[in-house]
Amino acid sequence: MTPIRIGNGYDIHRIESGDGLILGNLKIPFDKKFIAHSDGDVLIHAIIDAIFGALCDGDIGSHFPDTDPQYKGADSADLLRQAVSIMHERGYQFGNLDANIICQQPKLRPHIDNIRRRLSVLLSADICDISIKAKTKEHCDAVGTGEAVEVFVSVLLVRDN
16 A cells, blocks of 8 residues: 555635635635535635545545535535545545635635644644645636635645554
């Protein structure tokens, strides 16, 4: 069995008028919210995809389909806990994570450390192994015009000894 595995994840959700965005299990004050079947946490969704990608085990939709009513309004942190449990069952531990959150607004820099802290708990990881970066699209495409938020994530999983 491979001692290390790398996975990449991606997600995008449109946004509409609302009372804040959920990113990394943290509610970010904003006048918009995600349009989604679950809570729309694009960061956690991309992390889940990256974990399943590293395990060569499908994607978030194959494990938690949006056609299944039990996931309507689901807390993405609960889905991440399940993905982490599968990762452990397969004999892997979390190594590190690198994420890019791309949105025009709101400014995320003031929230990055709190997001990292939340993720460190959810992933049972040291905060120094979690990198979160925020970028804009310089007003290009749907993300740049404030209609959506997208996330790219890479994770490293390490085989248990």
